[in-house]
Amino acid sequence: MRAYGAALCVIAAAVAGCSREAPRSSSVTASGTTTTSAPQPPGRSPSPGSTPQAGVRVIDAMTASVKIPVVRIDTDPQTRGDALGPLTIRIERQDREPEGPQSFDVLPDGRFVIADPLRDRLVVYEPGGKAQREIPIGGAARVVAAVGSEAVRIVSAVDGTAHTFDFKGREQPATRGAESQTPRAAVKLDDDRSGSVQWTSTRSDGRRPADLRVLIDEAKNRLASLQIIAVDEEQRPYIAVEAADRSGRSLESLSKTVRRYSPGGALEAEVRKIPIDYYIVPVTEFRVVGGVLYQLMPRQDAVFINVWTIK
Amino acid sequence: MSGPSSDGRVPVWRACLLLAAAAILVAATPPLSASVPAVARADMMAVAKEMADHRWVCAAANLLAPCVKNYRSAWHVNQRVTGVAYDWGGMDTVAAFDGKLAAGQGAGSHADQGVSTCTTGADCSGFVSICWKQTQKFGTATMSQIATVLTVNIFRELKPGDALNKPGSHIVLFVSYNPDGTINVYEASGQRSRVVLSRGVPWSRFRSYAPIRYNGAVD
Numbered sequence: 001m002r003a004y005g006a007a008l009c010v011i012a013a014a015v016a017g018c019s020r021e022a023p024r025s026s027s028v029t030a031s032g033t034t035t036t037s038a039p040q041p042p043g044r045s046p047s048p049g050s051t052p053q054a055g056v057r058v059i060d061a062m063t064a065s066v067k068i069p070v071v072r073i074d075t076d077p078q079t080r081g082d083a084l085g086p087l088t089i090r091i092e093r094q095d096r097e098p099e100g101p102q103s104f105d106v107l108p109d110g111r112f113v114i115a116d117p118l119r120d121r122l123v124v125y126e127p128g129g130k131a132q133r134e135i136p137i138g139g140a141a142r143v144v145a146a147v148g149s150e151a152v153r154i155v156s157a158v159d160g161t162a163h164t165f166d167f168k169g170r171e172q173p174a175t176r177g178a179e180s181q182t183p184r185a186a187v188k189l190d191d192d193r194s195g196s197v198q199w200t201s202t203r204s205d206g207r208r209p210a211d212l213r214v215l216i217d218e219a220k221n222r223l224a225s226l227q228i229i230a231v232d233e234e235q236r237p238y239i240a241v242e243a244a245d246r247s248g249r250s251l252e253s254l255s256k257t258v259r260r261y262s263p264g265g266a267l268e269a270e271v272r273k274i275p276i277d278y279y280i281v282p283v284t285e286f287r288v289v290g291g292v293l294y295q296l297m298p299r300q301d302a303v304f305i306n307v308w309t310i311k
Numbered sequence: 312m313s314g315p316s317s318d319g320r321v322p323v324w325r326a327c328l329l330l331a332a333a334a335i336l337v338a339a340t341p342p343l344s345a346s347v348p349a350v351a352r353a354d355m356m357a358v359a360k361e362m363a364d365h366r367w368v369c370a371a372a373n374l375l376a377p378c379v380k381n382y383r384s385a386w387h388v389n390q391r392v393t394g395v396a397y398d399w400g401g402m403d404t405v406a407a408f409d410g411k412l413a414a415g416q417g418a419g420s421h422a423d424q425g426v427s428t429c430t431t432g433a434d435c436s437g438f439v440s441i442c443w444k445q446t447q448k449f450g451t452a453t454m455s456q457i458a459t460v461l462t463v464n465i466f467r468e469l470k471p472g473d474a475l476n477k478p479g480s481h482i483v484l485f486v487s488y489n490p491d492g493t494i495n496v497y498e499a500s501g502q503r504s505r506v507v508l509s510r511g512v513p514w515s516r517f518r519s520y521a522p523i524r525y526n527g528a529v530d
Contacts (some may be wrong), residue, residue: 074423078358090501095436095451096399096422097481099502114312140385142503158385158504159392160314188490195491225492242492242514249316251518276515 057269059308063292066112066129066305070100070298073118085131087303088118101303103284104296105146105173110289112305114296115141117157124167127217129305136169143283182231183208192222192246197239209235210265222246230288235263238288258286258293260310271308347457347527350444355472355528358404358442359484359497362395362433367404376417378429385504386418391412394505396430399424402448403438410433419504435482438499438506439474443483443525452478458523465522466492466514472528475520476499483509485522 005213069086089100104114110127117140124132131300135152142157151172153164164172184201197212209231216223238260245253258271271293280298287294291311297304325522369386376382386392394409403411411431412418419432433441436450449457454476461473469485475496476482483496486508493511500507 090421090423092480093422093478095434095481096344096501097435097477102502140502140504157502159390186490189492222466223492227491227493227511227513240513244466245516248466249462251465251520253515254514254518256513256515278515281516 046061055092056267057310059269059271059310060273062306063309064307066125066127066307067164068114068125068129068131068303068305070302080245084134085123085125087116087123089298089300090118091300092279098280098300100280101142101296101298102142102280102282104282104287104294105144105152106285106289106294106307107146108149108289112294113144113146113152114303114305115144115154117141120154122165124155133167135165135167137163137165138169145284182228185228187228189223189225189226193217195223195226197226197237203231207235209237209263210262211262212237212239212265214239214241214242214259216243218243221245221253221255222248229258229286229293232288232291236268237261238286238293240286258308269310271310275306314439318341342476347525348444349527349529350525351529352470352472354444355442355484355525358444358487359438359486359506360508361405362438362441362499363497363508364393365408365506366391366393367395367409367412367418368392370412370415372415373412373418375415376420376424376427376429377399379417379420379424379427382417382424382430384417384419392418392505394503394507395438395499396432397421397434397499397501397504397506398427398430398437399434399501400426400437401430401432401434401438403431403433404441421501433506434501435499438497438504439482439484442472442497443527451476451482454478454482454523457527458525461522463522468521469482469494470524470528470530473522473524475517476523477517477520480519483520 024163046221061168069300070089070248071086073088087101087160091096092098100118101114101116104112106112111132112125114123114125116123121137122135122141122144126132140157141154143155145153147164149154151164151166153162155162164174164193166172181197183203186198186200189195193216195214199208199211202208214226221243224244227240229238229240238258241257241259244251256276258274259267260269274295275297278298279300282296282298293308293310295306297306315405335407369388369390371388374384374388395405398419399422408431417430420427420430437448438450458474471486473485474482475485483498486495488494489511493513495508495510496512497508516522
């Protein structure tokens with residue numbers, strides 16, 4: 001009986017430890033936004049049985065998570081059009097998925113620009129999450145991409161057309177250099193455990209990294225998808241890897257990691273524990289600037305910009 | 312009729328009678344798939360493509376919906392749009408959509424504007440109901456009446472016309488797999504205000520969804 005009771009105590013303690021959220025340190029700015037340091041929001045555990053390769057840097061914890069408040073457009077009509085900072089969401093209802101911010105970019109100086117489609121605008125935030133200014137664009141943006149430090153290119157949510165605006169909301173003629181610097185590639189899954197990336201074009205400077213072979217080593221998992229996120233100035237590709245239970249019958253075990261490869265094709269770093277419990281699914285989920293990975297995470301209570309420093 | 316025997320057991324003849332009655336009842340009940348029309352997958356895809364590719368022009372009258380309080384159109388006058396408009400609660404085919412636009416109805420609406428009788432288009436479940444050739448609209452919560460949850464390998468064995476369903480929220484129609492493992496789906500998107508083909512969608516979008524197959528699907 002004593003051994004049985006002791007075993008129960010051990011199990012209960014283990015469960016209590018797993019459910020306790022990591023403590024956060026935070027500061028609240030005057031605008032009400034909160035920057036938290038090194039938190040670990042609820043997310044998926046790393047795939048069991050995975051062993052980091054020698055020389056590969058494994059990153060399990062975020063560097064920061066910038067929190068931006070939201071308001072509900074359909075239950076807070078008095079706040080619509082008022083506050084600068086909060087982003088706008090439409091909550092999920094019967095046969096209607098939630099709507100709201102789905103795209104963002106990071107400006108060269110670390111500021112964020114986030115699409116606020118329900119208010120036909122973009123909002124620029126300081127790196128700490130304080131709203132700096134809004135850019136009225138007269139329509140809902142599905143995708144936003146920075147063009148330098150004072151212009152943005154958007155893709156309309158309602159008709160798919162592309163437009164360039166300065167930060168005052170004045171439409172600009174489309175300019176060269178606004179195109180993605182990521183070279184095109186043929187990405188494919190070769191089998192349940194591996195895939196390949198073969199570059200089919202170069203950057204505007206004529207360079208491109210070496211072709212890649214992507215492997216997952218977890219015996220219980222299968223490779224679900226590969227997507228190129230970016231190729232940085234040092235020719236290092238960043239690849240989003242989705243993996244799931246080997247049976248393929250459920251998506252509940254789905255996990256997502258981001259891997260960075262050297263220009264020569266060697267795995268350099270892997271970011272794990274990437275949360276994928278979005279309330280609103282992002283269209284532009286990741287950005288990479290200066291060796292730092294950013295993720296847009298729209299939740300029902302706030303929009304987060306999660307940050308991992310890889311460098 | 313005599314009751315149970317003195318030791319409490321049911322007589323054999325009575326048990327046989329009950330079993331026979333049950334067998335007759337089961338045989339007389341048609342299987343669910345027999346009560347839904349057979350639809351070829353190619354036809355499902357053709358309808359979906361027609362709705363996603365449909366081109367129309369928003370007239371001034373289509374910006375208005377007098378029966379909807381605080382109606383806010385997603386369009387502007389003379390805007391050229393590709394894709395039948397998203398209309399919460401709607402289940403309009405292309406032909407019905409064009410007819411109602413010509414009659415001056417509003418082009419689409421969102422859920423917070425309620426189900427209206429003066430707007431036209433289709434919502435996510437209405438779109439799938441049309442593709443599956445239904446005569447009535449099934450919602451995401453009632454799709455189980457005409458479709459079955461799959462237990463196949465979803466990374467390989469989905470077929471065109473299958474769906475990914477999140478009851479109470481959203482449903483999309485599966486089209487194809489991409490070489491990189493992502494998928495392509497047709498959907499009536501509230502966020503994009505119309506029926507669209509969404510390409511290269513990662514699986515993380517569908518973590519809370521279940522794969523379902525229309526009971527009358529024909530390969």
